[in-house]
Amino acid sequence: MTFSDDDIVKLCKEHGLRLTGPRKVIMQVLAESEDHPDAVELHRRVTKISPGVALATVYRTLALLEEKGVLERHQFGDGRARFESADQEHHDHLINVETGDVIEFRSDEIERLQEEIARQHGFDIVSHKLEIYVKPRKKRRKKAT
Amino acid sequence: MTFSDDDIVKLCKEHGLRLTGPRKVIMQVLAESEDHPDAVELHRRVTKISPGVALATVYRTLALLEEKGVLERHQFGDGRARFESADQEHHDHLINVETGDVIEFRSDEIERLQEEIARQHGFDIVSHKLEIYVKPRKKRRKKAT
DNA sequence: TTATTTGCAAACAATTTGCTCAGAG
DNA sequence: CTCTGAGCAAATTGTTTGCAAATAA
Numbered sequence: 001m002t003f004s005d006d007d008i009v010k011l012c013k014e015h016g017l018r019l020t021g022p023r024k025v026i027m028q029v030l031a032e033s034e035d036h037p038d039a040v041e042l043h044r045r046v047t048k049i050s051p052g053v054a055l056a057t058v059y060r061t062l063a064l065l066e067e068k069g070v071l072e073r074h075q076f077g078d079g080r081a082r083f084e085s086a087d088q089e090h091h092d093h094l095i096n097v098e099t100g101d102v103i104e105f106r107s108d109e110i111e112r113l114q115e116e117i118a119r120q121h122g123f124d125i126v127s128h129k130l131e132i133y134v135k136p137r138k139k140r141r142k143k144a145t
Numbered sequence: 146m147t148f149s150d151d152d153i154v155k156l157c158k159e160h161g162l163r164l165t166g167p168r169k170v171i172m173q174v175l176a177e178s179e180d181h182p183d184a185v186e187l188h189r190r191v192t193k194i195s196p197g198v199a200l201a202t203v204y205r206t207l208a209l210l211e212e213k214g215v216l217e218r219h220q221f222g223d224g225r226a227r228f229e230s231a232d233q234e235h236h237d238h239l240i241n242v243e244t245g246d247v248i249e250f251r252s253d254e255i256e257r258l259q260e261e262i263a264r265q266h267g268f269d270i271v272s273h274k275l276e277i278y279v280k281p282r283k284k285r286r287k288k289a290t
Numbered sequence: 291t292t293a294t295t296t297g298c299a300a301a302c303a304a305t306t307t308g309c310t311c312a313g314a315g
Numbered sequence: 316c317t318c319t320g321a322g323c324a325a326a327t328t329g330t331t332t333g334c335a336a337a338t339a340a
Contacts, residue, residue: 075222107262117250117252121239121279123277124281126242128276129276132262132263133270133271134269135271136267137267137268
C-alpha cells in the first residue's frame with residue numbers, strides 16, 4: 001500500500017476515527033501489503049498478528065476506509081472485492097487469468113481517450129476501470145500443443 | 146440483444162442444446178431485451194410469460210449460453226452479473242452513475258493501445274473490460290439546473 | 291462518562307447444487 | 316426409451332447487520 005505504517009495515527013485522526021487495536025492491526029497489514037488482498041485474505045493476515053479480530057471488523061474497517069477515500073475497491077472477475085490504497089496515481093490492471101496475479105500499468109494515452117469519449121457523450125468521468133485479462137504469450141515455433 | 150427471435154432454434158441446434166419450453170422463453174426474452182438485465186430481472190420478465198420457470202433454470206441457461214459464447218457476462222459495480230449478446234463487435238461501457246443507464250461505445254484506438262500494453266508485458270489478451278462511470282456534464286454559464 | 295467500536299451469531303443477496311421427475315429427440 | 320433438462324429446496328459464498336459488552340477519548 002502507499003500509506004506507511006506511521007500514517008496510521010494520522011489517517012485516523014484526520015478522518016475522526018478512533019484508533020483502536022483492531023484498526024491499528026488492519027491498517028498495518030494493509031500498509032505492508034504489496035498485492036490486492038480481499039477481505040478474507042486480509043483477515044487471515046490480521047488474525048496471524050491479533051487472533052481475536054473478527055472478520056466483520058475487517059469488513060467494517062475496509063468499508064470505512066473506502067468511504068473516507070483511503071482505499072479503492074475493485075471487483076476482478078471472481079466474486080470478492082479487493083482493495084488497494086487510493087492515494088496513488090491512477091492506474092489500471094492486467095490480470096493474469098492463469099495465476100490470478102495483478103499487474104498495474106498506466107497509459108496516459110488511454111486516460112486521455114477516455115476523457116474524450118466521455119466528453120463526446122456529454123458526461124464527466126466520475127471514475128473508471130480498465131481491466132485486461134491476459135495469459136502468458138505462447139512462443140510458437142517448433143511443435144505446438 | 147443481437148440474435149433475433151428466429152435464431153433461437155438455430156442457436157440450440159448449433160450448440161447441441163435441447164430446445165425446451167423454458168429455454169425458448171428465456172432466449173426470446175433475451176432477444177427482445179435492449180438493456181443489460183441481470184438474472185433476477187430476466188427471471189421476472191420470463192415468469193411474466195411463463196410463470197412456472199425457476200430462477201435456477203434462468204441461471205443455468207445463462208451460464209450455458211455464456212459458456213457457448215452466445216452471451217457475455219458483465220459485473221458493473223453492484224453485486225449481480227448482467228448479460229448481453231456476445232456476437233456483436235466488441236464495445237465498452239459508459240455507466241451513468243446517476244441513472245444506472247449503460248451506454249455502449251467503441252474506440253479502436255483504445256483497443257489498439259490495450260493490445261500494445263499486453264504485448265509489452267509479454268501477454269496475450271484473453272478479454273478485457275473498460276467501464277467509465279460518468280455523470281452528466283454540468284453546463285456552467287447562466288444558471289444551472 | 292459516553293459515543294464508538296467490537297465480537298458473535300444471525301441475516302442477506304446472488305448464485306449454485308443435489309435430487310427426483312418431466313419431457314425432447 | 317434414454318438422457319438431458321426442469322423444478323424445488325437446501326447449500327454456498329461473500330458480505331452486512333443487530334445487539335450487548337468493551338473501550339478510546
